[in-house]
Structure formats: structure tokens, C-alpha cells
Amino acid sequence: MNADICKIGHLQQKACELREHIIDMIHVAKSGHPGGSLSIADIVATLYFDELNIDPEQPQRKDRDRVILSKGHCCPVIYGVLAMKGFFAVEVLQTLRKMGSILQGHPDMKKVPGLDMTTGSLGQGLSVGVGMAFGAKALNMESRVYVILGDGELNEGQVWEAAMSAAKFKLDNLTAIVDCNHLQVDGFCQDVMPIEPIDKKWEAFGWQVVKIDGHDMEQILAAFSTARKSIGKPTCILAETVKGKGVSFMENVCEWHGMAPNDNQCQLAFHELKGGQVQ
Amino acid sequence: MATNSLRTAYGEALVELGKDNKNIVVLEADLGKSTMSCLFQAAYPERYFEMSIAEANMASTAAGLALTGKIPFINSFAVFSTGRCYDQLRQTISIAGLNVKICGSSAGLSDYGDGSTHQSIEDMGLMRGIPGMTVLVPVDAVETTQMVAAMVEHKGPAYIRINRNDLPILTATDRKFEIGKLYTLREGTDAVVFANGVMVSKALAAAEVLAKENISLKVINVPTVKPLDRPAVIAAAAGMKAVVTAEEHSVIGGLGSAIAEALRLEKGVPLDFVGIEDVFGTSALGYDELIEHYGLTAKAIADKVRTLVG
Numbered sequence: 001m002n003a004d005i006c007k008i009g010h011l012q013q014k015a016c017e018l019r020e021h022i023i024d025m026i027h028v029a030k031s032g033h034p035g036g037s038l039s040i041a042d043i044v045a046t047l048y049f050d051e052l053n054i055d056p057e058q059p060q061r062k063d064r065d066r067v068i069l070s071k072g073h074c075c076p077v078i079y080g081v082l083a084m085k086g087f088f089a090v091e092v093l094q095t096l097r098k099m100g101s102i103l104q105g106h107p108d109m110k111k112v113p114g115l116d117m118t119t120g121s122l123g124q125g126l127s128v129g130v131g132m133a134f135g136a137k138a139l140n141m142e143s144r145v146y147v148i149l150g151d152g153e154l155n156e157g158q159v160w161e162a163a164m165s166a167a168k169f170k171l172d173n174l175t176a177i178v179d180c181n182h183l184q185v186d187g188f189c190q191d192v193m194p195i196e197p198i199d200k201k202w203e204a205f206g207w208q209v210v211k212i213d214g215h216d217m218e219q220i221l222a223a224f225s226t227a228r229k230s231i232g233k234p235t236c237i238l239a240e241t242v243k244g245k246g247v248s249f250m251e252n253v254c255e256w257h258g259m260a261p262n263d264n265q266c267q268l269a270f271h272e273l274k275g276g277q278v279q
Numbered sequence: 280m281a282t283n284s285l286r287t288a289y290g291e292a293l294v295e296l297g298k299d300n301k302n303i304v305v306l307e308a309d310l311g312k313s314t315m316s317c318l319f320q321a322a323y324p325e326r327y328f329e330m331s332i333a334e335a336n337m338a339s340t341a342a343g344l345a346l347t348g349k350i351p352f353i354n355s356f357a358v359f360s361t362g363r364c365y366d367q368l369r370q371t372i373s374i375a376g377l378n379v380k381i382c383g384s385s386a387g388l389s390d391y392g393d394g395s396t397h398q399s400i401e402d403m404g405l406m407r408g409i410p411g412m413t414v415l416v417p418v419d420a421v422e423t424t425q426m427v428a429a430m431v432e433h434k435g436p437a438y439i440r441i442n443r444n445d446l447p448i449l450t451a452t453d454r455k456f457e458i459g460k461l462y463t464l465r466e467g468t469d470a471v472v473f474a475n476g477v478m479v480s481k482a483l484a485a486a487e488v489l490a491k492e493n494i495s496l497k498v499i500n501v502p503t504v505k506p507l508d509r510p511a512v513i514a515a516a517a518g519m520k521a522v523v524t525a526e527e528h529s530v531i532g533g534l535g536s537a538i539a540e541a542l543r544l545e546k547g548v549p550l551d552f553v554g555i556e557d558v559f560g561t562s563a564l565g566y567d568e569l570i571e572h573y574g575l576t577a578k579a580i581a582d583k584v585r586t587l588v589g
Contacts, residue, residue, distance in 0.1 A: 062348075109375055117346070121370035124339045128371060131343020131351075134328070138304075139347060158367075161336035169328075 007050070008217045014084065015045035015217075019246045020273050021080035021093055025103075027266040029096040032105070035256040036150060037077040039181040039214070039241040046220045047146060048081045056086040059114045063141045066116040066132055070125020071150040071179065073258070075107040078115065087114030123156025125149065126176055130166050133174040133234075144228070148177045152184030155193045160205065166234040167206030174234040175227045176207075179214065181243035183254050202236040214239030247272055281420065281452070283445035286384055288420035290315030292427035293352060294322045300431060301326070306341055306353045308334045313443070314354040314384040334359050338367035338379070345377040350431060356390065357383025357399035357440055361406055372436050373409045380430050381406075381438045387476065387527035388560050389443035391569045398560030399440075404532020406438040407505045413437035413458060414505040416475040416534075419448045422502055425456035433458055440476070442527075444566050447480050449500070459503045461511045467497030470521035470584045473512070473538050475501045477570065478525035478553070484577035485584065494588055504537050512541040521587035522550045525580050527570065530554035549587040553579050 018041050026032035048054070052065040069078050076096065083090045088102070095101035102111040106120030116132075119125055129147040136143040153159065166174050178198065186192050195201070202209045208230050212219040220239075227235035243257070244250030247269040250261075261269055282288055297303045297319060306328045311317035320327040330337035334355050341351035353360060360383045361368070372379045383402050390397045406414045413433060417423040423441065430437045437458075449464060464479065465486050472482040479500045486496040499515055501507070516522045522542070524535035535552035542548050555573050563569035570576070 066346075117342075118371065118375040120374075121366050124335070124342075124367055124371045127336045127339030127367075128343040128346070130336070131340035132346055133343070134340070135344050135347025135349055138349070145343075158333075158335045158339070161333035162339070164333065165330060165336055165340065 011046050011049055011217045014049050015042045016246070016273055018045050018077065018080045018084065020270060021083065022076045023247065023261060023266060023269045023273070025076050025079065025093045025096040026260045028094050029098070030260050031097060032076055032260055033073045033258045034076070034250060034261065035183065035243040036071060036074040036179065036181060038245045038247060038250065039243045040074060040148060040179045041077055041245065042215045042217060043177060043179070043220055043239055044077050044081050046217060046224070048085055050221065051224045054114070056114065059087055063143055065144045065146070068117040068125040068129050068145070068147045069107060069119055070147050071122065071153055072106040072119030078107060079103050079112070082112065082114045085114070122153045123158040126159055126162035126166070129174055129176070130162050130169070130171060133166070133171040134169060136173055137171070144173050144175065146175050146177060148179065150184070151178055151180045151182065151189050151198070152192070154178065154195055154198065163202065163205040163207065170232045171234045172230045172232055176234065176236045178236065178238050179241050180238055181241045183243045183252065183257065185257055187254055199238055202238070206233065208233045208235045209238060210235060211238045212240065214241035215245060281448065283420055283448060285417055285420050285423045285441050285446060286313070286315040286443065288423040289382065289427060289441055290318035292424045293319045296428060296431050297323055297326065300350070302348060302350045303431065304328065304344055304349045304351050306330050306337045306351055308332060308337050308355040308359065310355055310384070313356070314382060316352070316354040334363045335367050338364040339371050341379045342371045342375065342377050345379050350378055350380065352380040352382055354382045354384060356397060357386035357402045358397055361399065361402040361438070365405055368436070369409055373411050376411055376435055378434055379436050381436065383438060383440045385443040386440040387442060388569050388573065389566060391563045391566045394562035395559035400529045400555050400560060401532060402440060403504055403526070403528050403534065404536070407532065407537065411435060412505065414503070415439045415458070416502055416504060417441065418476060418479045418500050418502060419446050419450050421448055421450040421452055422456065425450070425454070426502065429456055429458050442477055446477055449479060456502070459506050459508050461508055461515065462500040462502065463497065464500055465496070465498040467495040469495045469519065470523065470588055471497040471499060471515050471519045472523050472525055472580060472584070473499050473501050473534065474525035475504065475534055477527050478575060481575065481577045482525050482580055485580035488577065488581050489584060494584065496584060501534060504534055507537050507541055509541040512538060513545060516542055516545065516548055520549065520589070521584045522548055523553060523580060523583045523587070525553040527575055528554055529557055531557055551583045551587060553583060
């Protein structure tokens with residue numbers, strides 16, 4: 001048990017550090033998407049620091065696990081974690097969105113070491129994950145494929161095409177993680193395009209569904225473990241999250257979907273996050 | 280013996296190439312008996328994925344397969360595999376430069392009975408506009424076979440536009456096909472026609488007619504619309520009294536546009552297009568009747584050449 005408590009504390013610290021990187025790089029770039037990056041930070045930190053079989057020394061290793069950030073606009077969270085894992089220098093994060101930078105406004109796999117897929121047009125990542133999961137099985141590899149989607153993104157019809165096909169082909173090495181932060185650009189998901197109940201929809205499409213608090217490391221770890229044990233079914237982790245999580249004035253505020261903090265806001269955010277780290 | 284059907288040649292080529300190259304996989308959107316991807320399904324069912332009527336998912340799934348080292352061919356009618364999947368081809372496959380092959384079957388007006396919704400008049404233009412996309416238009420079944428082999432060798436996204444109907448064989452089986460090369464099928468000194476697909480045979484017929492009027496027409500088959508061999512186009516057009524393009528496609532964005540782009544710095548080139556004049560297709564009881572209706576004929580080519588030669 002002590003080891004588990006220790007692990008959770010370690011992951012919480014990594015998530016906190018990741019949030020600082022997110023705020024910092026978007027502040028420096030003067031544009032970007034903090035809200036949805038912060039909401040998924042605990043899950044991404046847990047994925048990269050505990051779950052994934054990856055090696056920064058060999059980013060292209062064939063039998064690695066793979067991550068597709070289908071909600072590509074939240075790339076600061078992936079850039080941050082890849083830098084923390086040592087795929088490239090942490091200083092590079094300061095170049096987000098600059099001309100010539102590897103860190104484009106939406107993630108480009110041809111530029112970023114450790115990034116498994118180019119994304120930006122919503123709704124396509126899960127289909128790519130289906131292809132990757134297929135490919136891994138065809139090659140008899142143990143690789144697992146994780147696709148991170150937004151809840152607003154579920155409006156895209158292609159998501160459900162992919163859901164259909166993943167179940168048909170029994171891709172139990174595929175995990176979809178839905179960041180249910182309940183906000184999208186034009187407002188609350190339930191107003192913009194109500195699609196609840198989401199869990200029943202995934203179940204009806206033939207998926208194993210796990211509902212968790214997306215900010216609770218213990219639940220995140222347990223969900224990944226459940227996904228690993230699935231036989232013949234893909235797993236959908238529905239993560240209940242708070243958009244802007246960790247920075248009080250960004251939490252559940254629609255405008256922080258795609259806005260950069262100014263100098264004062266950046267300092268305030270850091271102050272809060274540092275406080276969180278002490279806890 | 281040899282088939283005159285381009286789509287049968289396509290399906291057979293996949294089967295033949297798939298024998299040794301186990302990385303070739305085929306994805307289909309519920310039109311396998313039309314695209315003839317069904318031949319691959321019969322030969323290698325474990326490498327054939329029926330993705331059903333969900334073309335966007337098929338295209339993006341192919342991207343994922345390519346990322347594990349596979350060489351996926353995705354199949355549908357040209358209107359759907361380019362139009363319905365355009366965003367997937369652009370955003371997911373081409374920006375990432377993935378090794379996905381796209382088959383646009385029943386292209387142009389060749390699905391004559393089904394009408395405008397199923398007739399692709401702008402697919403060359405759509406595909407040509409995507410950076411890094413190779414765009415191929417076979418003239419006959421033999422060239423189709425050679426082209427599919429070249430697509431497998433080629434690294435990166437490539438589109439092949441396949442006519443639904445049987446077409447006359449113009450290509451020798453021992454000819455070497457190279458992506459990007461122009462093929463002269465008839466020499467001529469007064470005028471030149473750049474054509475592809477079904478329009479090449481029409482251009483050859485036009486050359487026969489014009490020869491009787493002492494107009495010597497050179498006929499060039501352009502199976503690769505992109506990347507286009509610009510120096511070769513410029514050289515072929517040099518000194519000609521007429522340059523005419525002929526395609527089963529809108530005059531906007533296809534072969535004519537590509538040739539015009541290639542010649543844009545050349546002075547005094549008398550240029551005209553034979554193609555569909557910015558309108559949708561329509562149903563007809565036969566293919567010949569339909570392409571005649573849209574002026575995709577030997578007569579139209581000969582008329583444009585005569586007018587320019589003066």
C-alpha cells in the first residue's frame with residue numbers, strides 16, 4: 001500500500017509540473033488552448049509516467065504503445081509531457097507556435113519526437129487508432145493504442161463509425177479516453193449538442209465502458225488496468241473532468257478554451273499550482 | 280487473356296502484388312464487387328478489411344495501418360473516396376505524409392446510369408490540390424496493372440482514378456511505367472494533344488482525321504497528372520501551332536489546368552481545353568452517349584486543333 005501511495009503522490013507531482021508547463025508555454029506563445037489541456041493533465045501524466053511502454057531513446061520503436069491526441073488543439077499537454085519524459089529539451093516548450101518550431105499549433109508527427117500522430121481536424125483520431133490497433137495485432141505485437149477525445153468531439157459522426165469498426169474487429173488493445181469536461185467553444189456541451197447518455201451509447205456500440213473521476217489518480221490507474229484485462233472488446237474510459245482544472249479562475253469558464261493568460265494571470269496560475277504541489 | 284477492364288486489372292494487380300508483398304492490405308467501403316477489390320478479398324481474406332459504408336473511417340483507419348508499416352489501399356467510387364474523405368485525406372493522411380493508396384473507381388462519367396451524384400468531375404482537381412499527393416490516371420487495363428505496381432513502390436499518398444467501362448488497350452505489356460513520365464503515342468509536328476484516360480483514344484482518332492487535312496497532330500498520354508513533368512510538357516509544346524488538352528473531368532482543376540500551369544511562363548502558346556464545362560453529370564443509358572453529350576469526342580479535339588492552327 002505504501003508503494004501505491006508513493007506512486008500516486010509521484011504522479012500528482014508530475015501532473016502539477018505538467019500544468020505549469022502548459023500555462024507557461026501558452027503564456028509565452030500568447031495563444032493556445034489551456035482549458036482542455038488542463039482537464040486532461042492528470043490522465044496524460046498517468047499515461048506517460050506509469051502506463052505506457054515507451055522509450056525516449058527509441059521514439060520510433062515498433063512495439064511501443066501509442067497515443068493519439070484526437071483533440072489536437074490540446075497539444076500543450078502532450079508537448080509538456082514529452083519534454084518531461086526527455087523526448088526533447090524542456091526549453092523547446094518556449095517555442096510553441098513560433099515560426100520554425102517543432103511545436104506547431106496543432107501537433108505534427110513529422111516534427112515532434114515521440115508524437116505518434118498528426119491531428120487537428122476533430123473526429124479522426126479514433127479511426128487512426130483502429131488502424132494502429134489492427135496493425136499491432138497483425139504483427140503480433142503487444143502494443144496498446146490510446147486515443148484521447150474531447151466530449152464535444154463526440155459530435156463528429158466519424159467517431160461513431162470508428163466505434164462500430166473497433167467493436168466489429170474486437171480491438172481489445174484499443175482504449176478511447178473521453179475527456180468529459182462538458183464545455184466546448186460555443187458553450188456547454190449539453191446546450192450546444194446534447195448527447196447524453198454517453199456511456200450507454202458506447203456500450204450500445206459494443207465497448208467496455210469505465211466511468212471515472214479524471215482527476216483521481218487511483219481511479220485512472222484502475223481504469224487502465226481494467227482496459228488491459230479486456231478480451232475481445234475495446235474499452236472507453238469516460239473521465240469526468242473540469243475544464244481548466246488546477247487554475248481556479250480558468251475552471252469551468254468557457255473562454256479559457258482558447259485564450260492565453262497574460263503576465264498577471266500566469267503568475268496567479270503559477271502561485272496556485274505551486275501551492276498545489278506543496279499539499 | 281488480357282482484360283479490357285481497368286477495374287478488373289486493378290483487382291488482379293493487387294492480388295498479384297499481394298502474393299509477395301504481405302504488407303499490402305485492402306480496405307473496402309461496401310463496393311468491392313464494383314471496385315473489384317473483391318478479388319483481393321478472395322485471395323487474402325485476412326488482409327482485407329470490409330469497413331462498410333463509412334468512408335471517412337476507412338481513410339483514417341488506413342492512416343493507422345500505414346503507421347504500423349502496412350501499405351493500405353482504400354477503395355470506393357471516385358466521388359466518395361476523394362469527396363467524402365477529402366478532410367481525412369488532407370488532414371490525417373497527407374499532412375502526415377502517410378503511405379496510403381486511394382482508389383477512385385467508377386471515375387468521371389463512367390458510372391453513366393447513376394447520374395450526377397455518382398459521377399466525379401472534380402476529383403483530379405481535389406487530389407491535385409493536396410501537397411504531396413500523387414495523382415494517376417490510367418489509359419487502359421495494361422497501364423492500370425503497371426501503375427498499381429508503381430504505387431506500391433512509391434512511398435507516400437497516391438490516388439488512382441479508374442474508369443468503370445472497358446477501354447481499348449493502347450499500352451504495350453512490356454512498356455516500363457514510371458510515375459511522372461509522359462508517353463508519346465503518335466508523333467506530330469503541327470499541334471499536340473495532352474490527354475489521359477478515355478480521352479487518349481479520342482485524341483488518336485482526331486489525329487487520324489486531321490492527318491487527312493495535312494495537320495500533323497502529336498498525341499501524348501499523361502498518366503501522371505501530379506507530379507507533372509514540366510520540362511517535358513514545355514518541350515512537347517515548343518513551336519506547336521496548337522496545344523489542346525483532353526480529359527474526362529471538369530476543365531477546372533484537372534489535366535488542362537495542370538498543363539496550363541506548366542506552360543504559364545511560355546510565350547505565345549495557343550492553348551485550349553476539351554473537358555466538362557463546369558457542370559455536373561447526368562444519367563444516360565450508355566457511356567458513349569453521355570461523353571458525346573459533354574463534348575468529350577474526337578471531333579471536339581479536332582475542331583479545337585483546327586481553330587488554333589488556323
